[in-house]
Amino acid sequence: MPKKHAGPASEIPDERPSKTQLKREMHELQALGETLIAMKPAERARFALSDDLQHAIEETARIPSREARRRHMQYVGKLMRREDLPAIRAEFDAMEQERLWRDQAFHRLEAWRDRLVDEGDPAVDAFLEAYPDADRQTLRQLIRNARREREQQKPPSSARKLFRHLRESAELKAQD
Template sequence: MSQDSPRELLAQITLSDDDERPSKSQLKREMHALQALGEAIIAMTPGERARFPLSDDMLAAVEETARIRSHEGRRRHMQYVGKLMRRENLEAIQAVFDEVEHEARRRDLAFHRLEAWRDRLIEEGDAAVEAFVADHPDVDRQTLRQLIRNAQREREKGKPPASARKLFKLIRDTAGL
């Protein structure tokens, strides 16, 4: 199967309203896209999967997937999942995928901001500490300064960034992420 995103997979499925029948190739592309979409849903954790508006038949097929061990059996089962996907509400599934994607983007941006804080604290020292404490007054200043000093020493000596990781964890916990 291809490594397309759920958005790309759903875009491949065209629900045409015109009188013209889709070509055999188009039907195969749609079938493969639905099958890949089903695989993407199966690969999710049960908590993530619970957000999707899936029918009882689809949920049973997803649970059944974990018990199938043989390669050929799994291949046939994935074809069955693709067939079941045709009956699902693709617009609602797309909306949930969009929401999950948006949350992931927000989370990534938040982590990038935290990484920027970590790098700024290590590079600028006390000037950055005051700015960070102004934004997060509940941080333990002594631990923060100690981790910054240790991270600076590690960077100078070319050692693994253990203190930088601890500093990131402290920043993340302080920011509430």
């Protein structure tokens, strides 16, 4: 009796991921592990990682051989499969948002510095409205020095001091 043909192979549901998909996921986990390895220990402490993975990450620094490191990264990728990946990715996203926020704050302060040096007292009044704890006298002195340096085409050391003062004033307000 002839066997019945089930039809085209596309009709049979394949519930397992393909070998290529598994490799792709493994490479993604290894890349995530490499990112964790590249982080400073203080940054890495924000992640809820298992003890095995923590030990493997610390061990990576002691591996000099390229081939041994490659094999070790495969091991790190294998350990990453057991981790809470959504929580790790959420923490990465939170860190990225913090970085973006810091960058935006940095650019805002740079814009304030440029505006203060260009406009003078009207900009000082606007800055003091936004940041009332800033020291007007220090601010005006730093602005004068920065203008003088720009006119004499000297290195902008006072502009850097002005920026530091603006950053400190902004941090004081952020803490309130």
